[in-house]
Amino acid sequence: MENRTELQPYSVLMSVYSGENPEFFAQSLESLYIQTYPADEIVVVCDGELNEQLDVVLEQYSEKFGGKMKIHRLESHGGTAKCANTGLAICKNEYIMKMDSDDICLENRAEKQMIYLAQHPEVSILGSYIQEFDSDTGNDIAVRRPPTENEAIRKFAKRRAPFNNQTLVYKKSLAQSIGGYCEELERCEDYDFMVRMLIGGAIAANIPEVLVRYRVTAGNLNRRRNWRNTKSFIAVRKKIRKMGFSGFMDFLIPCASQIILFIVPGFVTGFIYKKLLRK
Template sequence: MEKDGVRLPEYSVLMSVYKGEKPEFLRECIDSMLEQTFAPDDFVLVCDGPLTKELDNVISEYEHKHECFRVLRLPENMGVGYCANEGLKMCRNEYIVKMDSDDIALPERCELSMYMMAKHPGVDMLGAYISEFDSDTGEEIAVRKTPTGDSAIRKYARRRNPFNNPTLVYKKSWVEKIGGYTTVRRCEDYDFVVRMLAAGAVGRNIPKVLVRYRVNGGNYDRRRNWANTRSFIAVRWKIYRSGFSGLWDFTVTTAAQLVMFLLPSSLTGRFYKKLLR
């Protein structure tokens, strides 16, 4: 496909799913990727351990209907980072488009992303804005914006992930260069992004919403979960020890996470929205 005289490169969609996902959300997500204005020629879905019968039925449908749709089934739950590493081995293309199994990509997401990557070959990692919406009502909640240029991305990354993970596109060769994802069970996406940037990868964000991000009460509960809070702090300590961020960056972000953990559930969403702004 060509756009404004620029030849768009083929890409691989990489996604993982676990047994807790809702079949209707998975179906909506997969459809949103297969029905792109610039459709993928390679789609790798990693099943993170045994799934429910309902999820298996949804996946089987796509396996039979779409030649590009390929499935890797892991015998046990291994986590997002492990799934990404195993799925990357199967991906056929240099450009990898990440996707979460319950979000919805806007129709031009991949066309605009591949156009940007083709027009700016020096960019190694690309993202975009997301629109958070209430999973029950469909109501738009907030737009999560991210810095656009490489220098702003690097500065932002000292405290928070400068990319919205469901919008991420990157070069497979760069991931291989840094040794893939690490085995951290939470905050693996932030850890991955910082390691890419620290190794010299150039980042950029498209200042446009390209993915709708599903939010429900469980999202806020996970942010308040102690295991998640502890992992959040551990990853940021690792980033500080690597020299990528400073002690003040670590202190500020850790304090904010602890506040969120200690807040009552009724106030967590409000505090999170203030952080977005």
């Protein structure tokens, strides 16, 4: 493998809660297990008590990873940001690779990203493209292509998340210096984290290749158009504007678009999301 001896070790950070699909969770862990450049640490934070099926998957993969997996269980449901901060403190390596418990890494995801970071040590937060696919049929839907260069990422971030959260690799030291994830936010904590990393001095990049397959279900679209998510969407953009990162129009335009998506019927939301926003 190219430059393998020069690559830095990395930790994988993921969380899981009782509502996850055990089959999807197993597929996610399997995609980590078969990486061409494997992690030397897999940190899994359990967001409260899990069901028996998920515990079985954890036990199976704990054995497969041969002692590399660290499992931390929160006593009660703490939310995504709480899990991320808990795992952030546990991870031993400087480079932390985020992973969702229902998505699938391509087998060379880690190798591609760690080679890039070895060649660009100034980069402290790195993502890639994702391939969205229909969870029921397995059919590909669209590729989400965020900007790839630092300045373009910063400009894009004023209105929309400039990374696919499922693809992130970032430096632990910088993440801790900005206070990690904001546990006061109910939703959209990943976007807030990305912006604060940029404010904190992160040099950013996205690899222009699909490295993760992102599972799309009916629940994904429903979450995007419910009022709880809409309120969080607006609250985070208001917070980002107060930090001085974005302007009034950067706040107004995406918030107005989100409100429209909330108001229109669900099938229209799905059409806009799949056919227009991904072009």
